[in-house]
Amino acid sequence: MSMSAWKRAGVALTATAVVTGLAGCQDGDARSAAEAPAKAAAQGLEDVTKALTAAFEKTSAAKSAKVSMTMSMEGVGAGSGTVTMTGVQGWDPAALDITMKGSLLGAGNPDAPEQVRMIMRDNVMYMDLGAQAAAKMDGKRWMKIDMKAAADATGDKNLRKQMTGGLENMNQDPAQQLALLLDSPNLKHVGAEKVNGMETQHYKGTLTFEQMLKANKSSKLLSKEQYDELVANVKKTGLKGYDTEVWVTEDGYPARMDVGMTMAQGTVHMRADYTDYGAAKAAVRVPPAEDTVDLFKMLEEAGRTAEG
Incomplete structure (x- = not known):
């Protein structure tokens, strides 16, 4: 694969990875009456910030959890549909072992698996292609996608940061989402609610696309031209912001997180339910080497054959 092709892949992955009171008053003290609502609102925001900061610290320390996620799209891109993802997720370091199902998985391809x-670990992604594909690849059913090795082969340090950083950002952990929500200018406490049988406190806020992009590590790897182009393209979609909600348990961990996006073409909604924080630290294991096919080595060999 040519250097320009690697660069395009790195930029695309980066952008993709770049796929969140009441107060009494006394007569005769008009100034206190006027200031009371503002003070109550400030105290309420302080309490919300304190609660979510504590949840962020506990979630960061847990480093893993079981996750069940549903993403639904309506009128966006190829159309409408849903996809579910269940499994385990780790952060610091990033790791993932999930199974995806749903109508969005095929994206119009009748031969797509159900x-x-x-699996992701150490910046390497593995995809199970299924028994049918394995029959055509000497029984090897796992496709290995090593972004670091591919970037190293180009000798471009910036490209390496883009490609590996983009892969890491595919694994959006709940601690990072809490950190983003704390930046919301309209953060508020909705109230007590029960989620999956657990008592929780419900919080919500909205973030603009620019705020989300600023918080995303991969955005720092884009050049000014790439950054401006990405912002311009997103603005064309009509995306105003990300409506983010979180339900925090009495133990201080997120039980559920919702992110909603509304664009001119349609809507996207993502819901993630989390359990067993800290229990999945050693649950992500990669497939044996003898069962894997390296995607980028295949592309390199195909390129050499074409050049020959």
Whole structure:
């Protein structure tokens, strides 16, 4: 694969990875009456910030959890549909072992599998292509996608950061989402609610696309031209912001997180339910080497054959 092709892949992955009171008053003290609502609102925001900061610290320390996620799209891109992802997720370091199912998985391809298992560890992604594909690849059913090795082969340090950083950002952990929500200018406490049988406190806020992009590590790897182009393209979609909600348990961990996006063409909604924080630290294991096919080595060999 040519250097320009590697660069395009790195930029695309980066952009993709770049796929969140009441107060009494006393007569005769008009100034206190006027200031009371503002003070109550400030105290309420302080309490919300304190609660979510504590949840962020506990979630960061847990480093893993079991996750069940649903993403639904309506009128966006190829159309409408849903996809579900269940499994385990780790952060610091990033790791993932999930099974994906749903109508969005095929994206209009009648030969697409009904489900796909994906494993990520050490910046390497593995995709289970299924028994049918394995029959055509000497029984090897796992496709290995090593972004670091591919970037190293180009000798371009910036490209390496883009490609590996983009892969890491595919694994959006709940601690990072809490950190983003804390930046919301309209953060508020909705109230007590029960989620999956657990008592929780419900919080919500909205973030603009620019705020989300600023918080995303991969955006720092884009050149000014690439950054401006990405912002311009997103603005064309009509995306105003990300409506983010979180339900925090009495133990201080997120039980559920919702992110909603509304664009001119349609809507996207993502819901993630989390359990067993800290229990999945050693649960992500990669497939044996003898069962894997390296995607980028295949592309290199195909390129050499074409050049020959």
